[in-house]
Amino acid sequence: MKILVCISNVPDTTTKVKFTEGNKSLDTAGIQWVINPWDELSLTRALELKDNPASGVKSVTVAHVGTAASEPTIRKALAIGADEAIRVNAGAADAWYTAFQLAEVIRKEQFDLVLCGIESSDYNGSLVGGMIAEFLGIPNVSAVSSLNIENGKPVMVREIDGGKETVTVPVPCLAVVQKGIAKEPRIASMRGIMTARTKQIKIYEPAPAEPLTEVVSFSKPAPRAACRFIDPENAAELISILQNEAKVI
């Protein structure tokens, strides 16, 4: 079985985002770029499966749509343990465009199982995974919090509103994964970092496609009023404020 993990390159999750050019673009000064947290967990789970011969997983590849500027993130994925890496040489214009490019790569390279994170922490779209599956006409399962391979079939737990379901779909298929898929992201070993340096990143030029959406500007949510402190000795006052002023209880 061949697994593909799609990875997105996002600002570190502690970043205080700022915008420039009249709020038209992200101010990238000082930003630390990382593998999107859910993608890092997907990669970890894919590698855990590969470590277990019974799963039948033979290789784990990562794919990314982005310019050469995101190569450090791809190298990191290789250092963590991915066997191969692919980069589509184009900015990720929108979810549609990104998914279109990844679907093209998957058609050429053929994978049995594709993993995507439930969202990227920058545009929070929750779209790319499902879109790839539809472009390819293969089944997908969303909100997957556990993934195992049993007799060549992926068995997954998905979260539904108010519960969980254990499901399976035939391969080739795609899983959109969330929290729980792996406990902690795997950390690159010294040896991993060394071998990643010499691994080739396969570059594809993008296929012609037009994005459907365009971000024209950013704004910050309205700041909140300053906190009003209540004396801990008189905690009951809080309840009275919530009842009579805020009217939320």
Place this chain on the structure above:
Amino acid sequence: MSVLVFTENWDRKFKKLSFELVSYARGVADLLNTSVLALSVGPVEDSELMKLGQYGASRIISIDRPELKNLDNQAWAGVIAAVALKEDARVLILSNNNTGKAIAPRLSVKLKAGVGAGVSSLPVSTEPFTVNKRAFSGNALAQTVIRSEMKILTLLQNSYGLCETENRAVIEKSDVQADTGFLKTEVLDVQKQTGKILLTDADIVVSGGRGMKSPDNWGPLVELATLLGGATACSRPVSDEGWRPHEEHTGQTGKIISPNLYIAVGISGATQHLAGVSSSKYIVAINTDKDAPIFEAAQYGIVGDAAKVLPKLVEAVREIKK
């Protein structure tokens, strides 16, 4: 032309989320001078379907097919797309919940419709069609133009509110069938959470962090939530440690919620935690450290020990509930 809203049901019933979606769809339809069509999949009775009319749906299409018992993203998207095309829908509206996130991307590709994912307010303009959507995990809004002819919007739960109207809807039973060739999802086991208010549905949430010190100290926190008719939540380290179940983990990598009231007890307020709760209408923080970042996000705060403050709050709520 119409605005099509997909209204999911839970055990044949709609909930606040469904009515909020229809209210929102009504708002979008008003901007476009058109009407709202609600689509329900599953065995929902007419009396329940009619409730969607009270929030502004003019027509309600009900599809009840046995093959659509379990969610299969591909087959469900196929059915919704078929209705959207038949009804000449210009805008499709789904919740940004698990089901919406499962279906919207497939619908987008089927219909070549651009998606505004995670909206919380009406479009800023309809020409060009422009929405504000959640970005950078709640730290920004991205004003996004959707250029395709058809558009899909997914609405953040508890962000828009309910608007009732004097409207009577008509119900139509549709015979649109699922393409059984696409029904590939086999459900092996179901674990339902019963009897508890879902965290994502709750108007009031009481949440605990590492400052709760031990899994044994949760009694008064749970009691406070119960007395207030709310749900309980926690920070990531708390669920990672196994002090509380994973379903309660809120934040960037957990659940994103926007209750009317979020009470954070012993939570420092890390960016990743706030990413999941910052759109709550009111945030209350209880923390021993007056400089904890949670107080920057909170409107009300108590600098104090959770173990001492929580029992006092429980007592005070008991008083007012008497």
